[in-house]
Amino acid sequence: MQPQESVTESLAFLLGKLGQMATGRFADRLAPLGLRPRHCAVLELLATAPLGQLALAQTIGVTPSVVVDMLDELEAVGALRRVRDSTDRRRQVVEITDGGRALALSAARLAKQVDIELLRELDSTQATAVREGLARVAAAQGLPVTGSAPTRNAAPTDPGPAT
Amino acid sequence: MQPQESVTESLAFLLGKLGQMATGRFADRLAPLGLRPRHCAVLELLATAPLGQLALAQTIGVTPSVVVDMLDELEAVGALRRVRDSTDRRRQVVEITDGGRALALSAARLAKQVDIELLRELDSTQATAVREGLARVAAAQGLPVTGSAPTRNAAPTDPGPAT
DNA sequence: TATTGTTATACTCTATAACTATA
DNA sequence: TATAGTTATAGAGTATAACAATA
Numbered sequence: 001m002q003p004q005e006s007v008t009e010s011l012a013f014l015l016g017k018l019g020q021m022a023t024g025r026f027a028d029r030l031a032p033l034g035l036r037p038r039h040c041a042v043l044e045l046l047a048t049a050p051l052g053q054l055a056l057a058q059t060i061g062v063t064p065s066v067v068v069d070m071l072d073e074l075e076a077v078g079a080l081r082r083v084r085d086s087t088d089r090r091r092q093v094v095e096i097t098d099g100g101r102a103l104a105l106s107a108a109r110l111a112k113q114v115d116i117e118l119l120r121e122l123d124s125t126q127a128t129a130v131r132e133g134l135a136r137v138a139a140a141q142g143l144p145v146t147g148s149a150p151t152r153n154a155a156p157t158d159p160g161p162a163t
Numbered sequence: 164m165q166p167q168e169s170v171t172e173s174l175a176f177l178l179g180k181l182g183q184m185a186t187g188r189f190a191d192r193l194a195p196l197g198l199r200p201r202h203c204a205v206l207e208l209l210a211t212a213p214l215g216q217l218a219l220a221q222t223i224g225v226t227p228s229v230v231v232d233m234l235d236e237l238e239a240v241g242a243l244r245r246v247r248d249s250t251d252r253r254r255q256v257v258e259i260t261d262g263g264r265a266l267a268l269s270a271a272r273l274a275k276q277v278d279i280e281l282l283r284e285l286d287s288t289q290a291t292a293v294r295e296g297l298a299r300v301a302a303a304q305g306l307p308v309t310g311s312a313p314t315r316n317a318a319p320t321d322p323g324p325a326t
Numbered sequence: 327t328a329t330t331g332t333t334a335t336a337c338t339c340t341a342t343a344a345c346t347a348t349a
Numbered sequence: 350t351a352t353a354g355t356t357a358t359a360g361a362g363t364a365t366a367a368c369a370a371t372a
Contacts, residue, residue, distance in 0.1 A: 005271055006207050006267075006271050006274075007200075007203035007204070007207060007267070007270050007271050007274040008203065008204055008207050010189075010271075010274035010275060010277070010278050011185070011277075011278045011281055011282065011293070011294060011297070012185045012186070012188065012189045012200075012274050012277040012278055012281065013185075013189065013200060013203065013204075013274060014297055014298065014301060015178070015181050015182045015185040015186070015281075015297070016182045016183075016185055016186035016189070016200060017182070017301065017306055018178050018182060018297060018300065018301055018304075018306070019178045019179045019180070019181060019182015019183060019185075019186070020182060020339095021304060021306060022174070022175045022176075022178040022179055022182075023175070023178070023179035023182070025175065026173075026175045026176065026179070027361095036361090036362095037170075037175075037176065037179060038362085040170035040171065040176065041170070041171055041176075044169050044170060044171050052330080052331095053330070053331060054329085054330065054331080062363075062364095063363075063364055063365080064330085064331070064332085065331090065332075065333080065334095065363090065364080065365085065366095066362085066363065066364080067331090068331070068332060068333085088329095088330085088371080088372070089330095089370080089371060089372085090329065090330040090331070090370065090371045090372065091329095091330060091331085091371095092330080092331070104169075104170070107170050108168055108169050108170050108173070111169075111170040111173035111175050111176060112173060114173070114174075114175040115173050115174045115175055118174055118175065118178075118300055118304065119174065119300065120303055121299050121300065121302075121303035122296055122299060122300065126292065126295075126296050126299070127296070129289065129292035129293065129296060130174070130292065130293055130296035130297060130300070131174060132289075133285055133289050133290070133292060133293035133296075134174070134177055134178070134181060134293060135177065136284050136285060136289070137181065137281055137282065137284070137285065137293070138177060138180065138181055139284075140283055140284035141181075141184060141281065143180055143181070143184060183362095199338095199339095201339085215353075215354095216353070216354060217352085217353060217354080225340075225341090226340070226341055226342080227353080227354070227355085228340090228341075228342085228343095228354090228355075228356080228357095229339085229340065229341080230354090231354070231355060231356085248353095251348080251349070251352090251353085252347080252348060252349085252353095253347065253348045253349065253352065253353040253354070254348095254352095254353060254354085255353080255354070
């Protein structure tokens, strides 16, 4: 089932290479929009409902300070706004703007284009198998449904009793 | 064929997340050996034949200065040695040691273990489909056969008239 | 005292550019 | 002048820790 004897033929290693390549490609496409790949998870999450920053961080599986940066950048592009919560003045609720929704849509189109290029050599059966297989792997490994992956430890499934 | 409407469901994005996760897992396993994932490509390449540093850089698709660092680290672990070329004293031929071969073997075993964990939820048909599909994608995109992926542009085959 | 968001800082990975020693 | 390797530096990505305002 795993016929390779070498690291470079392993799935672990191959995924790393492909991930780097795919992210790079997508980032290039996204650049003209003023976005980077990780921003997309935020936009798509907020498209569903406004969210506080910590909840956001937890959901996409990154640390809060990273969220601050991403929100700064997205706010600079007019894709969202932070609204102080009048009930709890520590909180800021993050809301997507119409511009943000438009960006998310454009980004989704670009991602689809990249996908087509990546899958160029596969027939639709193979492509589907890869897609579904990887989705299953991601689910089994507990990757956040949406959002960028936690780099290392971080058990996002069990954030503990906090909040 | 690409039924998703969102970035976060795209293959491009998914590969990025999975790549990060897989690389992190593998790095954790490798750490006790004093290795990191990228070192493995070097070791496996050298296992075939000694090589000069520039050739090495080109083959695995990274910039020469990165090779210097990696070789320093691998030499510190006793995995290889740099031998000055007596014909052309600018060159250093890099040779793997027995220790290096042993490390490469251990690393391959660890990679295999990680693969098994990653593919835990897939039956062997699906696992094979994913493996073969991804290998095909990698080939189609021109990833270096062995070694870590070039981050972005970098046409290592044609460095151009610059310098 | 705990929590929300922020800033400051550090570490990894990778790249470019300037430098050395040879050729 | 060109090439092999090296060093110095920079940028993107992420994380931890200390801090301010508020609860």
